[in-house]
Amino acid sequence: MSSFKLKILLTGAAAVGKTSLVQRFIKNRFAANYKLTVGVDILTKDVEFRQGEIATLSIWDIGGQQRFEFIRSTFYKGAAGALLVFDLTREQTYIETRKWLTEIRQFAGENIPFVLIGNKADLVEDVGVVIDREEARKFAESEGSIYIETSAKTGIQVDESFTELTRRIIDSRTR
Numbered sequence: 001m002s003s004f005k006l007k008i009l010l011t012g013a014a015a016v017g018k019t020s021l022v023q024r025f026i027k028n029r030f031a032a033n034y035k036l037t038v039g040v041d042i043l044t045k046d047v048e049f050r051q052g053e054i055a056t057l058s059i060w061d062i063g064g065q066q067r068f069e070f071i072r073s074t075f076y077k078g079a080a081g082a083l084l085v086f087d088l089t090r091e092q093t094y095i096e097t098r099k100w101l102t103e104i105r106q107f108a109g110e111n112i113p114f115v116l117i118g119n120k121a122d123l124v125e126d127v128g129v130v131i132d133r134e135e136a137r138k139f140a141e142s143e144g145s146i147y148i149e150t151s152a153k154t155g156i157q158v159d160e161s162f163t164e165l166t167r168r169i170i171d172s173r174t175r
């Protein structure tokens with residue numbers, strides 16, 4: 001069996017649900033939890049990205065946003081892939097994904113695999129659609145990625161997002 005250790009980044013604007021997604025993902029499973037003084041949580045989890053194929057993810061979640069400049073190079077260094085998260089109920093967080101993508105590529109490498117995540121899908125029914133979902137899908141595809149809608153609250157598509165990102169990382173390396 002092959003074994004992979006991958007550094008995964010959670011990126012995107014404040015309060016889009018990055019921490020909630022990773023908490024949902026690791027819930028009820030073994031997870032080592034380190035808290036760095038610089039304000040990054042690193043959580044570890046094994047994922048079976050294909051039958052019989054396991055990768056160990058170390059998932060980096062930025063805590064306080066205000067000191068981010070200080071730890072930026074540490075955060076991006078050696079990253080294998082990123083979830084780029086926005087909030088389906090706040091258009092501004094979607095607009096900001098382009099800036100995040102530019103930064104991810106600048107600091108972690110032009111070809112770093114990512115998955116575009118529209119989170120808080122559970123709220124869309126009440127709040128209404130504030131972004132053009134078809135445009136989000138096309139944007140993701142034009143950048144070589146895919147678009148997935150998640151809810152950290154209900155858990156829908158959360159595992160799939162991490163698994164899909166892992167698959168994309170592995171495929172980009174073995175192709």
Ligand code: G3D
Binds near residue numbers: 152
């Ligand atoms: P961040 O880590 O990106 O900053 P958090 O975001 O995970 O801290 O989440 C920010 C707020 O959004 C939290 O609410 C959290 O409960 C909520 N949230 C995250 N994901 C979802 C989701 O999928 N659905 C809903 N309905 N809420 C979500 P509070 O009130 O604690 O600020």
Ligand code: MG
Binds near residue numbers: 018019020062
């Ligand atoms: Mg957080």
